[in-house]
Amino acid sequence: xxxxxxxxxxxxxxxxxxxxxxxxxxxxxxxxxxxxxxxxxxxxxxxxxxxxxxxxxxxxxxxxxxxxxxxxxxxxxxxxxxxxxxxxxxxxxxxxxxxxxxxxxxxxxxxxxxxxxxxxxxxxxxxxxxxxxxxxxxxxxxxxxxxxxxxxxxxxxxxxxxxxxxxxxxxxxxxxxxxxxxxxxxxxxxxxxxxxxxxxxxxxxxxxxxxxxxxxxxxxxxxxxxxxxxxxxxxxxxxxxxxxxxxxxxxxxxxxxxxxxxxxxxxxxxxxxxxxxxxxxxxxxxxxxxxxxxxxxxxxxxxxxxxxxxxxxxxxxxxxxxxxxxxxxxxxxxxxxxxxxxxxxxxxxxxxxxxxxxxxxxxxxxxxxxxxxxxxxxxxxxxxxxxxxxxxxxxxxxxxxxxx
Amino acid sequence: xxxxxxxxxxxxxxxxxxxxxxxxxxxxxxxxxxxxxxxxxxxxxxxxxxxxxxxxxxxxxxxxxxxxxxxxxxxxxxxxxxxxxxxxxxxxxxxxxxxxxxxxxxxxxxxxxxxxxxxxxxxxxxxxxxxxxxxxxxxxxxxxxxxxxxxxxxxxxxxxxxxxxxxxxxxxxxxxxxxxxxxxxxxxxxxxxxxxxxxxxxxxxxxxxxxxxxxxxxxxxxxxxxxxxxxxxxxxxxxxxxxxxxxxxxxxxxxxxxxxxxxxxxxxxxxxxxxxxxxxxxxxxxxxxxxxxxxxxxxxxxxxxxxxxxxxxxxxxxxxxxxxxxxxxxxxxxxxxxxxxxxxxxxxxxxxxxxxxxxxxxxxxxxxxxxxxxxxxxxxxxxxxxxxxxxxxxxxxxxxxxxx
Numbered sequence: 144x145x146x147x148x149x150x151x152x153x154x155x156x157x158x159x160x161x162x163x164x165x166x167x168x169x170x171x172x173x174x175x176x177x178x179x180x181x182x183x184x185x186x187x188x189x190x191x192x193x194x195x196x197x198x199x200x201x202x203x204x205x206x207x208x209x210x211x212x213x214x215x216x217x218x219x220x221x222x223x224x225x226x227x228x229x230x231x232x233x234x235x236x237x238x239x240x241x242x243x244x245x246x247x248x249x250x251x252x253x254x255x256x257x258x259x260x261x262x263x264x265x266x267x268x269x270x271x272x273x274x275x276x277x278x279x280x281x282x283x284x285x286x287x288x289x290x291x292x293x294x295x296x297x298x299x300x301x302x303x304x305x306x307x308x309x310x311x312x313x314x315x316x317x318x319x320x321x322x323x324x325x326x327x328x329x330x331x332x333x334x335x336x337x338x339x340x341x342x343x344x345x346x347x348x349x350x351x352x353x354x355x356x357x358x359x360x361x362x363x364x365x366x367x368x369x370x371x372x373x374x375x376x377x378x379x380x381x382x383x384x385x386x387x388x389x390x391x392x393x394x395x396x397x398x399x400x401x402x403x404x405x406x407x408x409x410x411x412x413x414x415x416x417x418x419x420x421x422x423x424x425x426x427x428x429x430x431x432x433x434x435x436x437x438x439x440x441x442x443x444x445x446x447x448x449x450x451x452x453x454x455x456x457x458x459x460x461x462x463x464x465x466x467x468x469x470x471x472x473x474x475x476x477x478x479x480x481x482x483x484x485x486x487x488x489x490x491x492x493x494x495x496x497x498x499x500x501x502x503x504x505x506x507x508x509x510x511x512x513x514x515x516x517x518x519x520x521x522x523x524x525x526x527x528x529x530x531x532x533x534x535x536x537x538x539x540x541x542x543x544x545x546x547x
Numbered sequence: 548x549x550x551x552x553x554x555x556x557x558x559x560x561x562x563x564x565x566x567x568x569x570x571x572x573x574x575x576x577x578x579x580x581x582x583x584x585x586x587x588x589x590x591x592x593x594x595x596x597x598x599x600x601x602x603x604x605x606x607x608x609x610x611x612x613x614x615x616x617x618x619x620x621x622x623x624x625x626x627x628x629x630x631x632x633x634x635x636x637x638x639x640x641x642x643x644x645x646x647x648x649x650x651x652x653x654x655x656x657x658x659x660x661x662x663x664x665x666x667x668x669x670x671x672x673x674x675x676x677x678x679x680x681x682x683x684x685x686x687x688x689x690x691x692x693x694x695x696x697x698x699x700x701x702x703x704x705x706x707x708x709x710x711x712x713x714x715x716x717x718x719x720x721x722x723x724x725x726x727x728x729x730x731x732x733x734x735x736x737x738x739x740x741x742x743x744x745x746x747x748x749x750x751x752x753x754x755x756x757x758x759x760x761x762x763x764x765x766x767x768x769x770x771x772x773x774x775x776x777x778x779x780x781x782x783x784x785x786x787x788x789x790x791x792x793x794x795x796x797x798x799x800x801x802x803x804x805x806x807x808x809x810x811x812x813x814x815x816x817x818x819x820x821x822x823x824x825x826x827x828x829x830x831x832x833x834x835x836x837x838x839x840x841x842x843x844x845x846x847x848x849x850x851x852x853x854x855x856x857x858x859x860x861x862x863x864x865x866x867x868x869x870x871x872x873x874x875x876x877x878x879x880x881x882x883x884x885x886x887x888x889x890x891x892x893x894x895x896x897x898x899x900x901x902x903x904x905x906x907x908x909x910x911x912x913x914x915x916x917x918x919x920x921x922x923x924x925x926x927x928x929x930x931x932x933x934x935x936x937x938x939x940x941x942x943x944x945x946x947x948x949x950x951x
Contacts, residue, residue, distance in 0.1 A: 194875035196883040227871060227900045229884060262868040263900060370876045450854070464666040467631060471598035472774045479600040480633060496631045496667060536940045 146308060147403050153287035153303030156318035157341035159183055159383040161282040164289030167274020169222035169260070169267060174293035176274040177219040178243060179337055180282055184213035184253070185381035188350040190357050192374035198226030198262070199236040201373060204255040207240075212346075217255040217337065217377060218243040218275055219294050221322075224333060226262040226372035235266045242272050246279040259296055259322065259333040259373050291320040294335055298322050302414040308403050310396055313386040315342050317400075317407045323415025333373035334361060336411055342400055343382035345390040352401045353378045360408035363440060364416050365447045365531045378404070416530045421537030425530065426456055427515045433525030438475045442518065443529030445473030450534055457533035459509040461500075463492045466516065477520040485517040494521070550712055551807050557691035557707030560722035561745035563587055563787040565686040568693030571678020573626035573664070573671060578697035580678040581623040582647060583741055584686055588617035588657070589785035592754040594761050596778035602630030602666070603640040605777060608659040611644075616750075621659040621741065621781060622647040622679055623698050625726075628737060630666040630776035639670045646676050650683040663700055663726065663737040663777050695724040698739055702726050706818040712807050714800055717790045719746050721804075721811045727819025737777035738765060740815055746804055747786035749794040756805045757782045764812035767844060767933045768820050769851045782808070820934045825941025829934065830860055831919045837929030842879045846922065847933030849877030854938055861937035863913040865904075867896045870920065881924040889921040898925070 155162050159182045169175040189208055191201050208214070218239055225232045236256050244251045258266070281289075291301040305318035319338035344352075357376050382388075389396045417425050428447050433439035446452055449469040455462040463484045470477060484491045487508035491500050508514070559566050563586045573579040593612055595605050612618070622643055629636045640660050648655045662670070685693075695705040709722035723742035748756075761780050786792075793800045821829050832851050837843035850856055853873040859866040867888045874881060888896045891912035895904050912918065 194872060195881060196871050196875035227868065227883060229899050262872075263896075263902065370872075372872060372875065464631065467600050467666075468598060468774075468776060471600035471776060475599075477599060479631060492667075495633050498667065 147306035147406055148308065150305050150307050150316070152305050152318055153291055153320050154179055154318045154337055154339045155284045155287040156305035157316035157339050157381070157383070159341060159381045160339045161284055162286040162290040163278040163281045163283070164286060164291070164293030165274060165278045165281060167277065168270040169220060173295070174289060175220055175222045176271070176278045177290040177293035178216065178275070178278045178282060179290060179339070180216040180247060181339070181379060181381045183381050183383065184215060185379040186344065186346040186349050187214045187377065187379045188346065188353040189375060189377045190353065192370055192372060194370050194372050196227065196372050198224050198258060198372040199228055199232035200225055200256040200258045201375060203233065203236045203240070204257065204375065207252050207255055211252045214255060214379065215247065215249050215253040217257055219257040219335070220266070220271060221294050221296055222260040223258060223264060223266050224260045224262045224373050225258040225266050228263070228265055231265055235268055238268060239271060239275060242275045243279065246276055255377065257335060257373070257375050259294065259335055262372060287320065294320065294322045296322065296333070297420065298418055300418060302411055304407055304410045306403055306407055308399065310386055310399055313384050315384050315386065315400065316340065317403055319407050319411050321411040321415060323418060333371040334415060335374070336361060336376045336408070338376070338378045338404070338407060340380045341382065341384040342380050343384060343386050343388045344380050344400065345388065348389055348392060348397060349378060349380050351392065352397070352404050355401065356405045356408045359405055359528070360412040363443065363527065363529045364412045365444065365529070413530050416532050419532035421535040422532030423535055424456055424533040425513045426453070426532060427513065428529040428531065429515060429517045430520065431517070431526050432520040432522050434476060434523045435525040436527055437525070439525040439527035440529070442470055442473050442475045442520070443527050445469040446516065446518070447529045447531035453531060453534035456514060457535050461486055461491055461505050461509060466518065470518070477522060481521040483519040483521065487515055551710040551810055552712065554709050554711050554720070556709050556722055557695055558583055558722045558724050558741055558743045559688045559691040560709035561720035561743050561785070561787070563745060563785045564743045565688055566690040566694035567682040567685045567687070568690060568695070568697030569678060569682045569685060571681065572674040573624060577699070578693060579624055579626045580675070580682045581694040581697035582620065582679070582682045582686060583694060583743070584620040584651060585743070585783060585785045587785050587787065588619060589783040590748065590750040590753050591618045591781065591783045592750065592757040593779060593781045594757065596774055596776060598774050598776050600631065600776050602628050602662060602776040603632055603636035604629055604660040604662045605779060607637065607640045607644070608661065608779065611656050611659055615656050618659060618783065619651065619653050619657040620783070621661055623661040623739070624670070624675060625698050625700055626664040627662060627668060627670050628664045628666045628777050629662040629670050632667070632669055635669060639672055642672060643675060643679060646679045647683065650680055659781065661739060661777070661779050663698065663739055666776060691724065698724065698726045700726065700737070701824065702822050704822060706815055706822070708811055708814045710807055710811055712803065714790060714803055717788050719788050719790065719804065720744060721807055723811050723815050725815040725819060727822060737775040738819060739778070740765060740780045740812070742780070742782045742808070742811060744784045745786065745788040746784050747788060747790050747792045748784050748804065749792065752793055752796060752801060753782060753784050755796065756801070756808050759805060760809045760812045763809055763932070764816040767847065767931065768816045769848065769933070769935045817934050820936050823936035825939040826936030827939055828860055828937040829917045830857070830936060831917065832933040832935065833919065833921045834924065835921070835930050836924040836926050838880060838927045839929040840931055841929070843929040843931035844933070846874055846877050846879045846924070847931050849873040850920065850922070851933045851935035857935060857938035860918060861939050863910070865890055865895055865909050865913060870922065874922070881926060885925040887923040887925065891919055
């Protein structure tokens with residue numbers, strides 16, 4: 144089905160990358176410091192949270208990336224988001240970069256920093272500094288899963304994925320790790336993803352591929368519809384595949400890479416949805432026939448963020464009315480009489496509100512762990528997919544019972 | 548505190564209005580047809596849902612109100628929203644108006660129509676026609692509560708409020724009834740409000756007062772953040788108070804009326820919030836110091852629609868981080884270091900993220916049934932209030948267990 148071969152190895156699947164994940168004591172028992180390092184300089188692209196209360200590591204990494212020609216990697220801690228921490232937070236983030244670059248023997252603008260966890264508390268810098276020093280010592284190709292563990296907060300499983308594909312006569316690899324889960328305060332469920340490749344590609348095209356890929360993956364999922372202070376997606380390409388540099392968008396090579404990247408990002412994004420707090424079902428929403436991809440995505444988002452749709456699916460209720468209402472307030476142009484809605488392959492409502500479905504088939508469809516809602520607006524070519532999870536009582540339990 | 552005297556009588560508190568509320572069989576046992584009628588022609592203003600899947604009665608009432616100089620009232624049914632019902636739904640809505648205007652002996656463009664309940668099903672028109680005929684026969688000044696009952700869907704109590712105030716040497720009365728509650732499908736929790744006054748006022752100023760009042764009341768509440776196919780607020784003024792016609796905005800009289808109207812609308816809106824599905828606490832959100840009232844309202848809405856804030860309050864958790872994060876993605880300009888947050892009168896976070904509160908006081912504040920969250924952005928004069936309820940497991944139970 145895919146021309147991409149799924150392989151093991153996560154972020155160190157592509158040659159030239161090393162990883163580390165250790166416990167330094169920010170959290171009581173679990174791993175809390177990760178380092179990702181490329182043995183050679185890599186071009187990089189990143190997307191950061193648009194939240195105005197962006198955390199210190201986000202502000203600092205954005206600043207570094209704005210001027211750096213290449214980078215070598217990133218240091219990440221979990222257990223503390225270093226958010227809402229003012230000037231001292233900025234100093235602490237700078238100090239993390241200083242420690243990791245000194246130990247690695249690279250210049251201070253070659254590494255980025257990322258944090259996730261409690262907000263409004265200062266980092267325990269003695270532990271963090273010792274931890275980074277230890278982590279650098281353990282950097283190795285086989286430490287990808289340790290790194291994936293060290294970035295977790297409320298996640299219940301590590302999220303890693305990698306693919307390899309043939310491009311002309313070269314093997315190209317893309318690997319990644321992510322963390323997500325619904326927000327649980329004071330651990331904000333920061334959505335973090337770190338993706339590596341050995342491809343040789345220009346920075347401009349790497350940015351372009353990442354933007355499209357993130358729009359179609361991490362920007363097309365919703366666990367609870369909120370953005371955090373620390374969200375970040377980083378993509379590095381270190382060129383060790385030795386392919387001819389990709390610097391034109393209208394080439395087979397760029398399309399091949401972009402599609403593979405989208406596949407990796409989408410797979411990681413779906414893992415985040417499946418691990419949503421209290422989630423029991425993965426809901427895939429497909430909107431076809433919208434005026435544009437943007438409209439289709441807005442329609443998907445309105446449906447996917449609707450508490451009522453999410454609760455109906457939890458209750459296995461084929462409630463097409465709630466879907467139509469969400470479409471109605473999405474701001475997307477459509478004529479309700481033209482709308483067709485399917486649950487899986489079972490039509491639920493047709494044009495002119497024609498209701499004609501097989502209850503048994505529908506009941507069976509709704510009992511699955513993965514449910515696809517397909518909506519056709521019958522207007523244009525706009526198409527988008529979106530992933531969300533159902534809303535269960537467990538979500539309330541997790542989020543109401545935590546005490547700050 | 549207020550110069551307005553709270554009185555009994557709801558929508559028939561102002562002279563010249565009659566009401567009816569009866570059971571016709573759309574619902575199994577409960578009242579489902581209401582009529583509101585002014586003995587003399589009244590100027591009217593209304594706001595309708597912006598949902599693109601607006602129901603037939605909304606489309607028809609909007610059309611009538613666009614051209615009518617005055618109206619006499621409205622016929623309302625509950626139990627069936629007449630939404631997503633296509634041409635037949637439009638015919639049914641027209642038929643309801645035809646029946647009620649014939650029985651009342653007024654012309655067909657003098658009455659409006661409104662529906663709430665199940666969507667995607669046709670009205671049982673035989674029952675509805677008989678019901679309207681019966682309702683008209685029972686029209687009386689003391690039937691206000693019967694009417695308020697007849698517009699309920701999942702509401703657990705009737706929502707009525709009326710005030711009287713002195714304007715120069717005249718008594719002026721404003722009365723209203725509403726229905727709300729979270730959406731429960733296929734009964735969409737349409738938010739309906741019908742407000743009457745005996746004031747003499749120009750249509751232009753009535754519209755203006757309603758727009759401001761609705762923005763500060765029904766548009767400043769959230770139960771589950773969704774808009775329905777049938778939302779409508781109607782305001783009628785029949786002039787029986789015999790005051791000198793108000794036709795200038797910059798007069799004491801207009802300000803007096805506008806404030807009284809806002810008080811009535813706000814009181815009804817809060818009743819809807821309190822009756823939210825599974826709600827155990829009324830949350831009042833105040834944002835001060837924003838760039839504008841619009842910014843303040845957007846900030847309020849982001850906080851009030853946040854599942855995480857609502858769940859935290861349910862768990863009596865003073866989670867200022869979630870409030871700051873919601874502010875961060877609201878799109879409203881602010882500097883997080885300038886933000887101050889209070890729970891009740893207890894400061895939770897001050898400028899530069901200063902945390903310094905008395906845990907016991909805070910715990911006491913959070914245990915109340917009504918909680919005020921005050922946020923000061925310390926930028927400008929923009930101020931807004933917003934009301935929402937907490938998010939409990941009961942919400943999930945109600946919305947997941949219903950079977951269409």
